[in-house]
Amino acid sequence: MLWDLDGTLTDSVRFVVDTANRVIETHGGNALDFDRVGSMTGLPLAEIFAIAWPDLAPETLRGYVDEYRDIYNREVIPATRLYRGTRPTLHAFHAAGLLQATVTGKRAADCERILRGLRIKDEIEVYLGGDSVIAHKPAPDLVLLAAKRLAVTPAECVVVGDAPADIEMARAAGARSLQVAWGFSKQLLPGAENMVRTWPELRRAVFALAGRDEAILRGRGPVRS
Numbered sequence: 485m486l487w488d489l490d491g492t493l494t495d496s497v498r499f500v501v502d503t504a505n506r507v508i509e510t511h512g513g514n515a516l517d518f519d520r521v522g523s524m525t526g527l528p529l530a531e532i533f534a535i536a537w538p539d540l541a542p543e544t545l546r547g548y549v550d551e552y553r554d555i556y557n558r559e560v561i562p563a564t565r566l567y568r569g570t571r572p573t574l575h576a577f578h579a580a581g582l583l584q585a586t587v588t589g590k591r592a593a594d595c596e597r598i599l600r601g602l603r604i605k606d607e608i609e610v611y612l613g614g615d616s617v618i619a620h621k622p623a624p625d626l627v628l629l630a631a632k633r634l635a636v637t638p639a640e641c642v643v644v645g646d647a648p649a650d651i652e653m654a655r656a657a658g659a660r661s662l663q664v665a666w667g668f669s670k671q672l673l674p675g676a677e678n679m680v681r682t683w684p685e686l687r688r689a690v691f692a693l694a695g696r697d698e699a700i701l702r703g704r705g706p707v708r709s
Contacts, residue, residue: 485577485582485583485584485585485641485642485644485690486584486585486586486587486626486627486630486641486642486643486644486654486659487584487585487586487587487588487608487644487645488526488586488587488588488643488644488645488646488647488650488667489586489588489590489595489598489599490525490526490588490589490590490667491522491525491645491646491647491664491666491667491668492644492645492646492650492664492667493566493567493570493574493586493599494564494565494566494567494570494598494602495564495565495566495567496560496564496565497522497525497646497667497668498518499556499560499563499564500521500522500525501516501518501521501522503552503555503556503560504516504521504529504532504533504552505521506555507533507548507551507552507555508533508536510551511548513536513537514536516532516535516536520535521535522647522668523647523648523668523669524647524649525589525646525647525649525667525668526588526589526614526621526645526647526649526650527589527620527621527649528589528614528620529548529549529552530545530549533545533548533549556594557594561594561597561598561601564598564602565602566602566604567666567683568683569682569683569684569686570604570683571602571603571604572683573683573686573687574604574607574608575607576687577607577687577690578606578607580691580694582690582694583609583634583636584607584608584609584610585608585609585610585611585612585630585633585634586599586608586610586611586612586613587612587613587621587626587627587630587643587650587653588612588613588614589613589614589620589621589649590613590614591613591614591615592611592612592613592614592615592616593611593613594613595611595613596608596611599611609633609634610630610633610634612626612629612630612633616629617629621649621650621652621653622648622649622650622652622653622656623653623656624638624653624656624657624658626653627641627643627653627654627656627657627659628657631657631659638657638658638659639658639659639660641654641657641659641660642659642660642661642662642690642693643657643659643660643661643662644661644662644664644686645661645662645663645664645667646663646664646665646666646667646668646669647667647668647669647673648669648673648674650663651663651673651674651675651676652675654675655675660677660693661675661676661677661678662676662677662678662679662680662686662689662690663676663678663679663680664679664680664686665679665680665681666681
């Protein structure tokens with residue numbers, strides 16, 4: 485099980501958009517449309533700021549990214565909450581022997597800090613993020629690295645996400661995909677194999693896949709990044 489974070493495990497897409505716009509407006513830019521930025525959740529921050537300033541100098545861009553991260557660390561991470569079904573679902577999959585990893589656009593350490601702060605501990609075997617690979621979503625690199633760390637093949641993995649980049653990443657890596665409807669995208673995305681609207685529906689879909697392909701159920705010990 486390979487999990488996106490914002491809009492999938494945590495109710496935080498609005499935080500991403502609002503924090504980016506706060507930095508943009510502070511420096512004289514115009515606030516970006518929610519749908520435009522929301523659809524880019526999981527992509528590098530540089531790509532979001534490039535919408536407001538296509539010709540931004542690299543050193544200025546680095547400053548804006550640092551400013552975003554400072555706000556996020558101080559204000560957003562403490563306010564981030566899990567969706568109601570996140571904890572029981574992660575626990576159920578862990579108890580069933582499913583290996584789980586994060587494949588978020590956030591830095592891996594930030595993702596681990598968020599989830600561990602929300603009392604998600606042994607359920608996640610590997611924390612991976614945008615700084616874990618060179619090529620970001622929708623490139624397949626995060627899925628390929630997660631599969632390697634979990635000692636499975638990409639075809640044995642299911643990517644769960646809410647944005648176009650998640651689905652495209654899964655497809656590029658040869659993994660299965662499940663789109664959740666409680667994050668950014670409310671309609672079935674191109675390339676998504678299935679969309680689930682509730683956590684019980686998600687659990688049923690995953691266990692159905694496990695029933696058809698028992699290779700995704702593995703009784704292994706924890707693997708850490």
